[in-house]
Amino acid sequence: MESYKTLEIVRKNTDSSVFHLILNRPSQLNALSLDFFFEFPKALTSLDQNPDVAVIILSGAGKHFCSGIDLSSLSSISERSASGEKGRSSERLRRRIKSMQAAITAVEHCRKPVIAAINGACIGGGVDLITACDIRYCSEDAFFAIKEVDLAIVADLGTLQRLPSIVGHANAMDLALTARRFSGREAKDLGLVSQVFGSKSDLDKGVTTIAEGMAAKSPLALTGTKEVLLRSREMSVEQGLDYVATWNSAMLISDDLNEAVSAQIMKRQPRFAKL
Structure with a gap:
């Protein structure tokens, strides 16, 4: 398995189809460096394939999930973009931002469900990251902040686009404009996370159990459900229904369906082929 500077891929149980993608710069509180934006989509592609x-399961090594974008990386981007003729430097900066956006969006492009398990700090770019994930859980000690306005920038890696559909427009305005810190409990009340666990240990065990339960289901059904939900965000109900009808007309009649029905009738656990 390929090694990375900013990440680690772990399969904790050789019999399990649940893999852990870990932000692995604990001494820097898992701040997102420029290397991360190159490595993250590459790692996701390898897992997807x-x-x-x-x-x-996406998590952070050490006491914190992610403290945001590495400030030295931010300075480096700023310095590079400030050099040269204004039009060309602006175009270069736009390309850099688009590339970083694509690294976060890689979570949505991954066919496999991605679950965020959040402990400690989840700040700035960390919020960009979790809002792209399919499901989010946190521990009691987790706290969150959309800090970009405090750095005199507009959050540009997805939070402002994804968060309103998760917590509602008014709540997203409050969190993004004040940059205030909010707790895991408030994140649960807002709908940002689905469940709060008492400790990091409880979080790890609980999320692994949830992921194992998902992994036992039809991979075609998991992939299709993720794809249809993501597409339906930007469609009317009628368009969404048409899309899922087209999807199921291609995917519904499968060995997975036959196996699921057979397992139900025989009162046994289904066994699905890998995707």
């Missing part, structure tokens, strides 16, 4: 992977 690996037939042994059914579900991915």
